[in-house]
Amino acid sequence: MTKKISIKIIPRSSQNKIVGELENGILKIKLTAAPVNGEANKELIKFLSKEWNIPKSKIKIAQGETSRNKIIEIID
Known part of the structure; x- marks a missing residue:
């Protein structure tokens, strides 16, 4: 089963953190x-x-590789 999550990224911040839900x-x-060059x-x-204690191989960017708005997939 695959779960999709919509995310908005704020790059160049002072720290990595989940701010909340819009x-x-x-x-x-x-x-x-x-x-730059996919670093974010x-x-x-x-x-x-x-x-979330999930292996990196189970997380994929489904949409928005070059956008701040992304949809990620978490693969079970």
């Missing part, structure tokens, strides 16, 4: 990485893996 159900996350995407996967 009104429309989108998860807002701050990341220290800059949105790598940081997002690494951060979520650590936060």
